[in-house]
Amino acid sequence: MEQPGTTTPLTGAVRELATQVVSALTSGGHSPMSAHTPVTVGDDELGLAAVRVLGADVLLPAVLHRTLPAPADLAVCEKAVLAYPPGPDASPASRWSHWAMVHTLANLGAPTAHTSFENPEPDASWLEDLPWQALAHQLALLAALAVPGADSAVAGIARRRTVDVARGFVRAVRRRGWLQAAATGRWLTLLDDVPDTLGLDAGLAFVALMGGDDPRVALHLQAARPVLPGAAAGRR
Incomplete structure (x- = not known):
């Protein structure tokens, strides 16, 4: 903040x-x-x-x-x-x-x-071999690409490295980096193989509680809301 x-x-x-x-x-x-x-x-x-x-x-x-x-x-x-x-x-x-x-x-x-x-x-191969910490940071910068129904090479890499994105989300929450946590959480709502043990719904609710006064954080959380499990729109 x-x-x-x-x-x-x-x-x-x-x-x-x-x-x-x-x-x-x-x-x-x-x-x-x-x-x-x-x-x-x-x-x-x-x-x-x-x-x-x-x-x-x-x-x-x-x-x-x-x-x-x-x-x-x-x-x-x-x-x-x-x-x-x-x-x-x-x-x-x-x-x-x-x-x-x-x-x-x-x-x-x-x-x-x-x-x-x-x-x-653009080329996305530079993301392929990034350490998970750097991958999560870059995906947070590119969270505008995390839109239901949209596809891109960046989204494809995120799908192949779901566990690394999840690790980045947890790291951001632990470091109180609410903007990165909201952005990586937004990506995770679009991925099919997110570990149940992550507790993404509860994690995003915590991010909203702690960092939701930042409108950039709120924007990413609103982007994630339509595709959270249990939301009216469902996972797309």
Whole structure:
């Protein structure tokens, strides 16, 4: 958790945006033919940077509720994709985050032409042999890819290393790293062979109790909720 006095303007903007996304996720009730109320707050430099940090999760309410995104959100996300493309020295996680945004925009029918260009998946082989601690950290950074029904090379690696993801979740909880715990827990709700001994439901409830005041933590927990065992939507 952040200490008082350490919040930067960008951090504040990201938290505000995450709060808006969580509000949209918890409200629900939209018709598939009606768009959500916009979650983005502007397309100035700070607003676009916040969108780029949160990535495809800005559009998560439309993805999970299977509704139309607000046109304003589509427009701002497209501007963010154009304003912050991964550079030559970008990290693999940054490349995957960019891919996820473009992929999501295209799936949601973003109107402008640039979302139609070829968008091949980045390489994911770098994840294959990472130690489990590093794997859990990287998957937490890429939690926007953990969406029911979606598939990617990253998701495939997570499925093959379920035990390592579970170990990462436990480690994050023990270290009180609530953001990473929520993000890795979000991945685990999509995996079929999570050990029953993990107690994922109880673990996520504990993360919500201890870290749920952070809107980024709350966002990941809301993303996990529709696919938790026993939830109304069931495991997809």
